[in-house]
Amino acid sequence: MAKKKKGEGKGKSGPARSLVEQARYNVSLPPELLERAKRDLKREKYLTPLRLAEKYSVTLSTARKILKALEEEGLIVKFGSSRRAPVYLPADKAKTLPPGI
Numbered sequence: 001m002a003k004k005k006k007g008e009g010k011g012k013s014g015p016a017r018s019l020v021e022q023a024r025y026n027v028s029l030p031p032e033l034l035e036r037a038k039r040d041l042k043r044e045k046y047l048t049p050l051r052l053a054e055k056y057s058v059t060l061s062t063a064r065k066i067l068k069a070l071e072e073e074g075l076i077v078k079f080g081s082s083r084r085a086p087v088y089l090p091a092d093k094a095k096t097l098p099p100g101i
Helices: 019-025 031-043 049-056 060-072 091-095
Strands: 076-080 087-090
Touching: 031 049, 031 060, 049 060, 060 076, 060 087, 076 091, 087 091
Parallel strands: none
Antiparallel strands: 076 087
8 A cells, every 4th residue: 555645635735825816716795796785684684694695696705794794884783693603683673672682
């Protein structure tokens, strides 16, 4: 049996990405998608990354970027929190909740 070389078979393939390649993969959020999410926000009871990803046919990372942008603008509020599936409420609906919830 042949010996494996050091680092072979560990799941890494090829050299690390250069800064230019990293910038290419770090795509910004399309403004028209963000505007569409703002318009649709009025009809939503709650938002999660999975719901947005399915609704707009985008990846989960893009859905998280949308939610983060909406939260920074104060349009949504984080209600339930877990690392994998945070739940957000529209800011106007979050104000109407009874205290302690």
